[in-house]
Amino acid sequence: MKNFIPVSQPVLSEAESRYVNDALKKGAISGFYGEYISKFEEGFANYCGCKYGVSTTSGTTALHLALLALSIEKGDEVLVATLTNMATFFAVLYQGARPIPIDIEGDTWNIDPSLLESKITSRTKAIIVVHLFGHPVDMEPVMEVARKHSLRVIEDCAEAHGATYNGKTVGGFGDIGCFSFYANKILTTGEGGMITTNDAAIAEKARSLKSLAFGLKEKFMHTDIGYNYRMTNIQAAIGCAQLEKIDSIIENKRTIARMYTERLKDVSSLQLPVEKSYARNVYWMYHVALKGKFSNKRAEIMQHLKECGIETREGFIPYNMQEFALSKGWVDRDECPIANDFAFRCFYLPSGPSLSSDDLEYVTTSLRSFLER
């Protein structure tokens, strides 16, 4: 095969090596010691316009920690955007709470705020919104419902570092923002995550729970059931270097998206990502959805692109269609029709920040050659 264009490749440079080597030389390799951890937490929280940042081992553990910090437990119900990485749902299930899937909007592919109120019961405690694929959720109506019904709000920002809603960065709208720094996310530490919050008590509780809830006076008299969700100083060193270039990473993502949209907007069989007037979309991965006679041809199109040396990936499958949830009788397959319809028509194109314009041109030409023949 003459070329191979991966869906994503992290941009790592000299600063990442230098900071990691510095941590290694100092022997500061755990999640307890070393200056990069607090530097990364403070720097990233500040970037999100939040007072506190608490680093974790992943986006999944950040979500779990958020639910722990908000005391969401067995018997509680949590409204969750159905179309997401299943980690969002797993975090609720870890707590023995019940996630209620909420359908999406047809254009942003984010949670539809107008559907929230009808799903609220006396057991509902929280809403988890997901800023999917880098486009911020329409937060105003979500917050209005939350205020009216005294619900907590968690933002899953794993795909939306630096996205803004009405000019304000995501991660600080609700009680807690949850980020992932997995290798294909906008900012990476390899594996890793963080919660952001403006609430000192939440930050303190999360900080304790993520580190085995050690006692304050007597270290081994634990204050609660703790977890080890500590990010290491080595990962945080990578994070510090990444944070220095986050603006340019996002600019690259936005340029890639602009070029894709420019080259694909007249293809009648494709639905492209949008950017609402309230939004700055950071285009984590450039997703497209097939329309019309190509609606059920996703596998063939992805195979064609693969033969051209182009890697693509299917979109997420909604919670209400997951076998594990269906087999337990937790969901009704048809309860989120918009997500169900979208999920199997959508896939994403190579969107790594280092994608060259030549490669992008080749991707769009290869895609068009299939859709226009």
Ligand SMILES: *Cc1c(COP(=O)(O)O)cnc(C)c1O
């Ligand atoms: C990646 C992702 C997660 C999980 O993060 P990990 O770091 O892989 O655990 C959660 N939610 C969304 C929306 C994601 O994209």
